[in-house]
Amino acid sequence: MHVLVNAAMSADGKLATHRREQLRISGDADFARVDRRRAESDAVMVGVGTVLADDPSLVRFDHERRAETDATGVPARVVADSRGRTPLDAALCDGDAPTYLLTSEAVSRDRRGAFRDAGAQVVVAGTERVDLTDALTQLEREGIEQLLVEGGGELIFSCFDAGLVDELSVYVGPLVIGGRDAPTLADGEGFLGEFPGLSLASVERLDDGVVLRWRIENERL
Numbered sequence: 001m002h003v004l005v006n007a008a009m010s011a012d013g014k015l016a017t018h019r020r021e022q023l024r025i026s027g028d029a030d031f032a033r034v035d036r037r038r039a040e041s042d043a044v045m046v047g048v049g050t051v052l053a054d055d056p057s058l059v060r061f062d063h064e065r066r067a068e069t070d071a072t073g074v075p076a077r078v079v080a081d082s083r084g085r086t087p088l089d090a091a092l093c094d095g096d097a098p099t100y101l102l103t104s105e106a107v108s109r110d111r112r113g114a115f116r117d118a119g120a121q122v123v124v125a126g127t128e129r130v131d132l133t134d135a136l137t138q139l140e141r142e143g144i145e146q147l148l149v150e151g152g153g154e155l156i157f158s159c160f161d162a163g164l165v166d167e168l169s170v171y172v173g174p175l176v177i178g179g180r181d182a183p184t185l186a187d188g189e190g191f192l193g194e195f196p197g198l199s200l201a202s203v204e205r206l207d208d209g210v211v212l213r214w215r216i217e218n219e220r221l
């Protein structure tokens with residue numbers, strides 16, 4: 001599986017305000033770029049923190065670009081949700097695209113059944129928290145080869161921590177958000193050593209910001 005992490009951050013590295021309110025960081029050209037990346041993906045993944053904060057539907061993608069790829073159908077949606085906190089009426093459960101709910105064994109059979117009734121495919125990986133390595137292996141068996149991870153910061157950190165990321169693209173927008181508790185590109189526990197190393201692949205000026213593309217180095221720094 002190829003894992004691309006993509007997010008939009010402010011010039012000071014924040015994904016949203018400290019109230020975790022959704023904020024327009026990108027301009028139209030960057031939204032179009034993300035729609036192309038979604039069109040090239042088998043699935044788009046977020047953490048439950050993003051579902052609870054933004055209730056995204058994740059169904060928008062570039063249809064022309066998708067027609068040029070080998071992909072069939074529409075990109076699936078994936079949410080990492082260890083405790084089954086995704087509301088059953090979340091936009092992700094609207095039936096407009098396949099939805100995979102990655103949970104842990106901590107979620108009761110009843111709750112898993114409720115998600116299935118709501119149309120989601122439930123993947124169980126990990127005892128208390130979603131084991132991303134196991135979960136992504138299971139998704140790969142479902143035919144998901146190209147995975148686009150869109151955030152937020154907790155999930156992105158865990159993907160790096162587990163060594164699952166192949167590529168990182170970040171739109172850096174022309175604003176400062178500030179706030180010590182505002183989500184950043186990679187939150188979680190943070191690394192103290194063996195930092196994932198990046199190799200700069202391209203720099204593109206877009207709207208009034210810049211898109212940085214990095215490949216992930218195998219060796220940690």
Ligand SMILES: NC(=O)c1ccc[n+]([C@@H]2O[C@H](COP(=O)([O-])OP(=O)(O)OC[C@H]3O[C@@H](n4cnc5c(N)ncnc54)[C@H](OP(=O)(O)O)[C@@H]3O)[C@@H](O)[C@H]2O)c1
Nearest residue numbers: 007008016020047048049050082130151152153154155158
């Ligand atoms: N600017 C952007 O591009 C962008 C993109 C996306 C989101 N955002 C913003 O980011 C904020 C949400 O980010 P967030 O960091 O709070 O939440 P998040 O990363 O979306 O979700 C984190 C949650 O996912 C669950 N999870 C399940 N398995 C996990 C694992 N292995 N590792 C880490 N998390 C796992 C955890 O909850 P459980 O323990 O309950 O499972 C965790 O609290 C919102 O404000 C949203 O607007 C911005």
